Amino acid sequence: MPKPEILDPQGKAVQGALPRLGFTGVTDVRQGKRFEIELDGEVTDAVLAQVEKMAETLLSNPVIENYTVSVEQ
């Protein structure tokens, strides 16, 4: 997700479109990305650490984005 202090022009565009469709009461929209990563075998701490590394180095830019990693079995 873009960090709270970083302008999100795409989110703003979506926010602008919602009232035109009759959806009211929306005070803010922020748009982020979701990556679904399939892995071989057990999700061990070492595997998870590797995914964190992916998120930090390529999938997100820590200068402007925050990320969270969650596991689904």
Next chain:
Amino acid sequence: MKVGVVTFPGSLDDVDAQRAVRIGGNEAVALWHGDADLKGVDAIVLPGGFSYGDYLRCGAISRFAPVMDKVVEAAGAGMPVLGICNGFQILCESHLLPGALIRNDHRKFVCRDQLLRIENNRTPWTSAYEQGQEIRIVLKNGEGGFVADAATLERIEGEGQVVARYLELNPNGSLNDIAGVTNERGNVVGLMPHPEHAVEELTGSGLDGLGFFTSLVEHTFA
């Protein structure tokens, strides 16, 4: 001087940049993103375009191209590196420059002859300009909004790392009207507008961009 111009898949302005290098009095050397080889160049230009289709984030995938390991290494050793537009985005993604570039605040692609002020003429790419000189060169981008956190912004302003600033209007929502920045050492410069399109009378808005390519010579003999 031999100036390498890197071509990535999706680079658009690499040939223009090579031409500008030659007009500026230097030898242009074509470098390929897939080769971890700088071919003995003395300086590097990362040109504009849409490398890797701007997938993920502008410059995010280019940063991991084989040539970039060498560029990062050379930049760390003090080699002059100039990133223009997409090249600026790649340098930010590589963390060679502070901040990041995001979608224009008005969400439209912008293409205009843009007035700038050179705020730092102590870099190897800007030494041909007077401090505070105003130049007009073309700006063309969809994701040219320069952003950084408050502490970083304060630091780069305080340290004189802002190289160029937009005048007349802010075309893309860049914080503090920042059009270009340099690293702490001053050898790596990123610029959103395109000096390589303003080096000949026949095409472009004039000759105001030429200084970025003649500065290297002056720097060498300074």
